[in-house]
Amino acid sequence: MTAPEFGQVPTDVLRQWDNDHVWHPFTPMLGWIDERAPIIVRGERFDLIDADGRRYLDGISSLWCNVHGHAVPAIDSAVSEQLLKVSHSTLLGLASEPSIRLARALVERAPEGLTKVFFSDSGATAVEVALKMAYQYHRQKPEGPEDRDTFLCVGNAYHGDTLGTVSVGGIDLFHRCYKHLLFATLTTPSPVATRVPTDHTRESWLAFCFEEVGRLIRAHQSRIVGVVMEPIVQGAAGILVHPPGFLRHVRQLCTEYDIPLIADEVAVGFGRTGTLFACEQESVSPDFLCLAKGISGGYLPVAATLTTNRIYSAFLGDPSEGRTFFHGHTYTGNALGCAAAMASLQLFEDNRVLENIQVTSMRIDERLAVLRDHPHVGEVRKKGLMIGIELVRDRDGLIPYDAKLRLGHQVTLAARKRGVILRPLGDVVVLMPAPAMPVDLVDRLCGVAIESIGEATMDVP
Numbered sequence: 001m002t003a004p005e006f007g008q009v010p011t012d013v014l015r016q017w018d019n020d021h022v023w024h025p026f027t028p029m030l031g032w033i034d035e036r037a038p039i040i041v042r043g044e045r046f047d048l049i050d051a052d053g054r055r056y057l058d059g060i061s062s063l064w065c066n067v068h069g070h071a072v073p074a075i076d077s078a079v080s081e082q083l084l085k086v087s088h089s090t091l092l093g094l095a096s097e098p099s100i101r102l103a104r105a106l107v108e109r110a111p112e113g114l115t116k117v118f119f120s121d122s123g124a125t126a127v128e129v130a131l132k133m134a135y136q137y138h139r140q141k142p143e144g145p146e147d148r149d150t151f152l153c154v155g156n157a158y159h160g161d162t163l164g165t166v167s168v169g170g171i172d173l174f175h176r177c178y179k180h181l182l183f184a185t186l187t188t189p190s191p192v193a194t195r196v197p198t199d200h201t202r203e204s205w206l207a208f209c210f211e212e213v214g215r216l217i218r219a220h221q222s223r224i225v226g227v228v229m230e231p232i233v234q235g236a237a238g239i240l241v242h243p244p245g246f247l248r249h250v251r252q253l254c255t256e257y258d259i260p261l262i263a264d265e266v267a268v269g270f271g272r273t274g275t276l277f278a279c280e281q282e283s284v285s286p287d288f289l290c291l292a293k294g295i296s297g298g299y300l301p302v303a304a305t306l307t308t309n310r311i312y313s314a315f316l317g318d319p320s321e322g323r324t325f326f327h328g329h330t331y332t333g334n335a336l337g338c339a340a341a342m343a344s345l346q347l348f349e350d351n352r353v354l355e356n357i358q359v360t361s362m363r364i365d366e367r368l369a370v371l372r373d374h375p376h377v378g379e380v381r382k383k384g385l386m387i388g389i390e391l392v393r394d395r396d397g398l399i400p401y402d403a404k405l406r407l408g409h410q411v412t413l414a415a416r417k418r419g420v421i422l423r424p425l426g427d428v429v430v431l432m433p434a435p436a437m438p439v440d441l442v443d444r445l446c447g448v449a450i451e452s453i454g455e456a457t458m459d460v461p
């Protein structure tokens with residue numbers, strides 16, 4: 001006899017087991033139990049299908065990672081073919097064909113100078129690896145060792161949920177509980193003028209942000225291990241879009257003071273902002289490029305930290321010198337994941353995905369224009385296919401709603417009734433269509449978002 005877990009299970013039983021056993025990430029679990037969220041059993045193109053057969057448009061690319069849709073034949077067969085050969089073999093002491101091919105393909109596409117690829121399995125590990133490499137680099141560099149001890153971060157940054165990445169993050173709600181476990185960092189303000197300190201205008205605030213990063217770097221140059229930032233768009237902070245030139249400005253400062261720049265492209269990489277990598281938009285080559293989310297087309301947990309020959313060389317030496325990078329994860333360079341990633345890169349070319357983004361991104365601009373006069377929309381922030389619509393009680397004063405109302409969540413529920421999956425960041429409604437989503441579906445996504453915002457904000461005092 002088969003145990004019940006392995007046979008056919010009715011939806012209500014699955015739901016009971018979910019409530020009994022599954023602890024969901026970033027989720028207030030008491031509310032979850034009543035919410036009856038869809039239980040996804042299948043994906044088809046840009047839809048997700050639940051255990052009751054209901055279909056939903058995936059409006060957030062399955063938390064920002066899906067690129068070409070679900071159950072994509074080309075990726076499915078690449079993974080199946082790899083599955084018939086071998087699913088996983090270690091990169092500790094062995095090499096593997098899929099990881100070699102992927103490393104080569106990434107280096108060919110990445111900004112100039114990034115020639116070395118260290119694989120891991122999530123965005124947090126990709127950034128954690130960069131932090132540790134940069135830290136160790138200063139202790140081993142040929143110009144002479146330095147025990148640099150701090151990172152320069154951007155306000156409201158998000159780089160993942162491991163303790164190292166939480167240390168360089170700045171989202172108070174996620175991080176404050178752990179503050180005694182974290183290492184100290186320097187923080188430069190996020191160059192965003194939605195709300196500015198009372199003694200500033202928008203222009204003077206942005207000018208201050210540009211100056212402040214330079215001031216901090218000059219004041220602490222001999223202590224700074226690296227500057228860590230999300231290029232162009234800070235995702236989890238609420239889709240905050242930096243003004244043009246900020247990334248380039250930071251790159252110039254890092255070059256001038258010889259401090260490594262760590263670009264976290266976990267969210268913005270793989271087409272999200274309109275180019276394959278966001279750094280391209282300001283012709284910037286970082287010293288570390290952290291990739292995850294979209295790297296495998298959103299199929300499998302693959303991540304990579306790319307760096308330069310210069311950084312890499314500092315780790316070379318006789319094994320007895322202990323210059324080795326002592327870091328690795330069991331599933332580093334997983335063969336199935338690398339096969340999915342290669343197929344995804346091929347589809348970018350075959351389906352001209354970057355060109356599709358130009359079309360869909362423009363359509364989103366047109367569709368969301370009506371929200372600019374909405375009494376409860378404080379701001380529509382957008383870059384490429386990253387969109388944040390901030391809901392406020394009062395538009396003119398940008399007065400937020402009472403957090404207890406969970407307005408962003410109410411919009412999610414309204415959208416779900418209309419067959420669209422969304423996931424907000426607080427009261428910021430996020431639209432994150434897959435880069436390959438065709439324009440008619442992007443149109444529908446925008447329509448449902450507008451209706452759902454209307455419904456959720458209609459009767460709120």
Ligand SMILES: *Cc1c(COP(=O)(O)O)cnc(C)c1O
Binds near residue numbers: 121122124158266292
């Ligand atoms: C999502 C995200 C991460 C963390 O990635 P995980 O795979 O969830 O660990 C890191 N940095 C940025 C910018 C992200 O958006």
